[in-house]
Amino acid sequence: MAENKKVTTLKEHVITGNSEISPGVHLITFERPWNFTPGQVVKIALNNEHPPRIYSLCSGNNETEAAVLFNIKEDGLLTPKLSGCIPGEKVLVSEPYGSFLGTKDAAWWIATGTGIAPFYSMFRSGQTKNKKLIHGVSYLNQFYFEDELEWKLEENYVRCCSRESSCNTFPGRVTDYINGIEKLPEVKYYLCGKAIMVVEMRDLLISKGVPFENILAEIYF
Template identity: 70%
Template sequence: MQARQQKAPDKLKEYTLNGNEEISPGVHLISFDRDVDFIPGQVVKIGIDTKTPPRIYSICSGNHENEIKILFNIKDDGFLTPKLAAYIPGDKILVSKPYGSFLGSKAPAWCIATGTGIAPFYSMFQSGLFENKRLIHGVSYLNQFYFEDELDWALGENYVRCCSRESSCDVYPGRVTRYLAEQSHFPKQKYYICGKAIMVVEIRDLLIEKGVSFENIVAEIYF
């Protein structure tokens, strides 16, 4: 299982927030002007002052867009996200240069995410890197399928939604791990996983049991 290897930049630059949209209860999509290039899948550090450590977030926008967008959910016990969620256009944030080795490509792959872990895959999708890809997204509730209409229209059967606590037509009734456990065919290609550590380890072990080689599993852990 591969992980982030590129050294994180230390310097943060001030940016003006352009937008802050609550796209689902407790989940926000913020945006600010892009003045650097990035590879879809990379992350940035974000802070609101110089006294507290910044946090790491995946970029959630295409590499051709004029803005960088960040998707995050409010953590009630967190320091940054409750404050960041209350920011309005015109407020200042601190952002690092993009970095990281969880990088998208045009090669066939399965992309497996839970919750806001869909962010780097949406960046890859928006950047034109989703041909021959299958996206498997697991959530607890139906309103957590972020960007659902767009992804469903573009990907069709290659967009698999798994929901563990609510049901709907065309949605697998259960967790991502159960969906994967029921599959019998796993092509020889890359498998990208993005989500919380427990989920990443569980899916990594499941893929290995299914015959996927360790070298073909690429992971990004969300904290």
């Protein structure tokens, strides 16, 4: 879920699908009546009694349905109920907005956890040329969409796992992976995940000579 304080109107959309793609992690799809740019966010609520929460779109901009990816927060007001929604029920959704936008420029996408959502949207929208995706998680079952990403991106899809190991993952955090690279390419660096990762990665990139203006960040809570 990305932070943004923009105030906007929410309208009803019909839920078309709800998949638990990993324990406690859901992908919700709903009708999409608007166009959007990959990387944008929407506000979501189930009623008008509680404030909406903000999520990055996790679908391609040529698809008929829109999607959001979220993990259940047991003490939350929205995600426990949202995870139980079934197709045909309605959800309140804003129009897309935000400035964390994908482009055709060469870039490295660096994400942790469900912070992969905007990058998956960019990927599904065809923005794969000159892109490298580095995804960090704690456990192997948290590499969402990995088969599709590996097939298309091949060596430009890097999995970093800090608490489990396998033959095709880097053993450690995304910051460990980046820290081990002697010279980074002159590209844009997109960061999406929890604040501590974003801050640490930004500082690390700057220490390695990446200009501040080449770093774009979206913080998830």
